[in-house]
Amino acid sequence: MRNVGIVGVGYCPQFVSKRKDVSIPEMISEAVDAAFADSGLGPQDIDAIVFGNMHTFEGVNLPHLWSVEHIRALGKPVMRIATGGTTGMTAFHAGYYHIASGLHDVVMVVTFEKHSEGDAQVGLLGIITPEAVAMMMAGIDLTGEGGMGAQGGGSAGAITYQAVSWMHKSGATIDHIDAIAAMERRNAAKNPYAHLKDPEATAEKIAKTPMISYPVRYGHVCPTTDGATVCILASEEKAAKIADKVAWVWGVASCASDPTTGNLIEGLITDPAEQMQCVIAAREAYKRAGIEDPKREIDYVEIYNGFAHQTLMYLELVGMCEVGEAHKLLEQGELEITGRLPVNASGGVVSTNAIGTSALNRVTECALQIMGKAGERQVEKEVHKALAHGWGGLMQYASITILADKPKKL
Amino acid sequence: MEEVKLEFFNPTVPLDFQYNNRVGPGIQKLLDGFAERKIYGSKCPSCGKVVVPPRTICGACNAKMEGFVEVAQEGTLRNFTVGHVYLEKGQLKKAESPYVLGLVELDGVDSLFLARISGVEPSGVKEGMRVKAVWKDQVQGDYADLDHFRPA
Amino acid sequence: MAGKVAVVGLKFACAPDLKTTRERLVFELTRGLFDELGIDRHEVDTFIMCSNDFIDGRTISTVFLDAPSGAYLKDETKVEMDGLNALIYGWMRILSGQYDTALVVSLGLTGSQASPYLNIQYSLSPTYERQVGLLNELAGAALQARSYLSRSGYSEELLDLVAAKDLQLAAKNPRQGRRLEAVDVDKVRSSDYYYEPLRELHCYPRTDVGCVVLLASEKKAAELTEKPVWILGAGNSIETYFYGERDLSRSPSAAEATRRACSLAGISDPSKEIDFAEVSALFAHQEPLLAESMSLIPEGEAEKAYRDGITGPGGSMPINPSGGSLGGHTVCAGGLLRLCEAVLQIRGEAGPVQLEKAGTALVHGQDGLCAQQNAVLILGA
Numbered sequence: 051m052r053n054v055g056i057v058g059v060g061y062c063p064q065f066v067s068k069r070k071d072v073s074i075p076e077m078i079s080e081a082v083d084a085a086f087a088d089s090g091l092g093p094q095d096i097d098a099i100v101f102g103n104m105h106t107f108e109g110v111n112l113p114h115l116w117s118v119e120h121i122r123a124l125g126k127p128v129m130r131i132a133t134g135g136t137t138g139m140t141a142f143h144a145g146y147y148h149i150a151s152g153l154h155d156v157v158m159v160v161t162f163e164k165h166s167e168g169d170a171q172v173g174l175l176g177i178i179t180p181e182a183v184a185m186m187m188a189g190i191d192l193t194g195e196g197g198m199g200a201q202g203g204g205s206a207g208a209i210t211y212q213a214v215s216w217m218h219k220s221g222a223t224i225d226h227i228d229a230i231a232a233m234e235r236r237n238a239a240k241n242p243y244a245h246l247k248d249p250e251a252t253a254e255k256i257a258k259t260p261m262i263s264y265p266v267r268y269g270h271v272c273p274t275t276d277g278a279t280v281c282i283l284a285s286e287e288k289a290a291k292i293a294d295k296v297a298w299v300w301g302v303a304s305c306a307s308d309p310t311t312g313n314l315i316e317g318l319i320t321d322p323a324e325q326m327q328c329v330i331a332a333r334e335a336y337k338r339a340g341i342e343d344p345k346r347e348i349d350y351v352e353i354y355n356g357f358a359h360q361t362l363m364y365l366e367l368v369g370m371c372e373v374g375e376a377h378k379l380l381e382q383g384e385l386e387i388t389g390r391l392p393v394n395a396s397g398g399v400v401s402t403n404a405i406g407t408s409a410l411n412r413v414t415e416c417a418l419q420i421m422g423k424a425g426e427r428q429v430e431k432e433v434h435k436a437l438a439h440g441w442g443g444l445m446q447y448a449s450i451t452i453l454a455d456k457p458k459k460l
Numbered sequence: 461m462e463e464v465k466l467e468f469f470n471p472t473v474p475l476d477f478q479y480n481n482r483v484g485p486g487i488q489k490l491l492d493g494f495a496e497r498k499i500y501g502s503k504c505p506s507c508g509k510v511v512v513p514p515r516t517i518c519g520a521c522n523a524k525m526e527g528f529v530e531v532a533q534e535g536t537l538r539n540f541t542v543g544h545v546y547l548e549k550g551q552l553k554k555a556e557s558p559y560v561l562g563l564v565e566l567d568g569v570d571s572l573f574l575a576r577i578s579g580v581e582p583s584g585v586k587e588g589m590r591v592k593a594v595w596k597d598q599v600q601g602d603y604a605d606l607d608h609f610r611p612a
Numbered sequence: 613m614a615g616k617v618a619v620v621g622l623k624f625a626c627a628p629d630l631k632t633t634r635e636r637l638v639f640e641l642t643r644g645l646f647d648e649l650g651i652d653r654h655e656v657d658t659f660i661m662c663s664n665d666f667i668d669g670r671t672i673s674t675v676f677l678d679a680p681s682g683a684y685l686k687d688e689t690k691v692e693m694d695g696l697n698a699l700i701y702g703w704m705r706i707l708s709g710q711y712d713t714a715l716v717v718s719l720g721l722t723g724s725q726a727s728p729y730l731n732i733q734y735s736l737s738p739t740y741e742r743q744v745g746l747l748n749e750l751a752g753a754a755l756q757a758r759s760y761l762s763r764s765g766y767s768e769e770l771l772d773l774v775a776a777k778d779l780q781l782a783a784k785n786p787r788q789g790r791r792l793e794a795v796d797v798d799k800v801r802s803s804d805y806y807y808e809p810l811r812e813l814h815c816y817p818r819t820d821v822g823c824v825v826l827l828a829s830e831k832k833a834a835e836l837t838e839k840p841v842w843i844l845g846a847g848n849s850i851e852t853y854f855y856g857e858r859d860l861s862r863s864p865s866a867a868e869a870t871r872r873a874c875s876l877a878g879i880s881d882p883s884k885e886i887d888f889a890e891v892s893a894l895f896a897h898q899e900p901l902l903a904e905s906m907s908l909i910p911e912g913e914a915e916k917a918y919r920d921g922i923t924g925p926g927g928s929m930p931i932n933p934s935g936g937s938l939g940g941h942t943v944c945a946g947g948l949l950r951l952c953e954a955v956l957q958i959r960g961e962a963g964p965v966q967l968e969k970a971g972t973a974l975v976h977g978q979d980g981l982c983a984q985q986n987a988v989l990i991l992g993a
Contacts (some may be wrong), residue, residue, distance in 0.1 A: 073482050106671040144691075168479045540803070541758060542807075576746060
């Protein structure tokens, strides 16, 4: 068992809709340079690299092969992780295990996505395209009662079921979803690396955006972004020499459920708002971190919210508040940067979504808050422990990372 | 328990997706050069190696390769293969007639350049031959402008 | 580094066409393995999936494979490279002390469902190599073969010797995919040229493969098997992508991966301390090329080694006693096939291709054009 800490974070200079000026490897190298600058390290200090992204978005297989020189990986061990939306965090976890195993001391985690080079719906629908096409060719009617995926298109279709089910369980309304979306777009305005920023966002403005499929409005949905994020991890002995401020990893966990929305023949098996795998992953992460009372011990949370309601829904599912409490905390202003349970000061995924980076950004943003390096979006309260959450796939993957401001007692 | 006989439905599912990949400054320079029937490369400020096509990072030196250099259009054939097949969408097809692919060491360039070798029978191709670039009659700043290399 | 980790169970299927679906294949392999070991899925602490989205034709291609693998509501992740890397990740997770068992689940249906050449094709740069349209897996391998033969001074006949040896062994090995009758150097030489000097029988065949491997910590291994095969060391290394800048006649990354693996295993001279090797040589020339780079045979002596039978089953450095990748290979599961054959050898369960001396093995897997990236594991009894 070894303690592992985050000693460097690097973002490419801008997360925007289209980076027309650079190729994929060139964009990634910007984030690598930023991480080196942040940590004071160079390529010679890195023992191994973990690389993650979702490649159907760019149409490049195993992009770490093409990007070797740009990620300064010549001669080194490189591992590729690809788990859908959770990729950024599962790649981070792989980096963590590279060091926790005792095999390496300093590991660089590289993630990116360049959505502008492909069609995002292709990447998302591609999870089920062969099944769907084969079923249609076999004469199965996919648009009838069971044809859930056909509604609304892509992941937005399935998400409506999740949002409605959660609203029913929690008593939250669409007004709350408007409000949390607005809060995060206001937060994003303080984040130089966010994509959709609106310092004057309000629930009313969000409510005026077109309805995609109740209760999901256009203003609730994440953008597609071009961007790259790099994070450098080190063992306890090395971390002390590299950085004054380190964000220590106390617990990581992942869990996979059944592909809820992929069952086009029978319709839903599982309530997509149940997210049992998230509950299990959070429980396991708390156990590993030695945290018994998350509501008291966790100071800051970053939730992977491709859709605005998910901030509130997952806040409840990871146990940071009771079911039905999240939207009340929102009403009371407690989730704001100035509040008692600040969430997504970065603006969340609903403001920035380069899919390969999105789950890693939840970790790096928690790390920056712990290290006091979050600039204008630094929350008011002191952050000693933080929780980063990720989800992916057909809403059946979950990953959790718990960070703290000092090494865990082993 | 009764043995269940399985019958599988085997559809061919065609997946056709379009991508719009950005070339970045390095390849852009290559293509701009092609429009002028010129070949450009990059030079590493640290180790001095010259590579074609141009790019912005020398991984070995952790150095940025800024600025481009025009390189020679003639060189030495260092390696080659005679192709009797080709791949189309991953499927192996027989070529109408054998063709030659070669790795050319352009004078002054450290990386080898892959190109078709024509203007000579496959059996007449030899390692160490001098070859030179042959451009299309009309160039447009496209990859296909540099058509092949022939014996110099 | 804490403790040791062993391979305690495996199950695989390899054929030109397994006539099955991905879900069914994965279910039958994991269910079969669990039944053999007398365990259920709850004794697996973590699942490392390994398949390739482009070859599977789906994004996040293991979404539908988690449940059939037994990973429902369990810890699961996915490595998308040659399966030896997924195994290395499982190894790391157990070494961390947080897990006692890890199941690697891998497949590639490049016999019946997708062309294996697409793996390399889509890995090429969309802004240069793919647009120019000249480079592909076969052409690249052929240039590598010529570069190797040219630098080493070996004759083209070496390719025929390697292929004949491998294909004859594959014919004897009931677990292999391509099992040809009466194959010898003449039969190899009579197969059609793809890109000179590579002929059809010098190249790996299109194969369907599914493979699951269970790893366990030292304390758990004793409960699960009487014949654990230990991971003594592993390493991974990568070369530049830029084809024109590589020394195609050698594999510096295979050499580096071997150095790292041997260093962990406490091996200083692989040619003496390794009993045999299972190497992912996708083309005949890659077997001697990799063997030299991995210090199994001295550089410059490969042709002699093959002619003298040193690399055959009766020799002092048997390479690919199973028949190797020329008998069956796919993306992701390819390296795990080699690992499984090595484990069976060490356990004395390799059947018709069993070696006499099989205590310590080197196992190799590759990714990228002409083995741009290589993974090496050292296994021991």
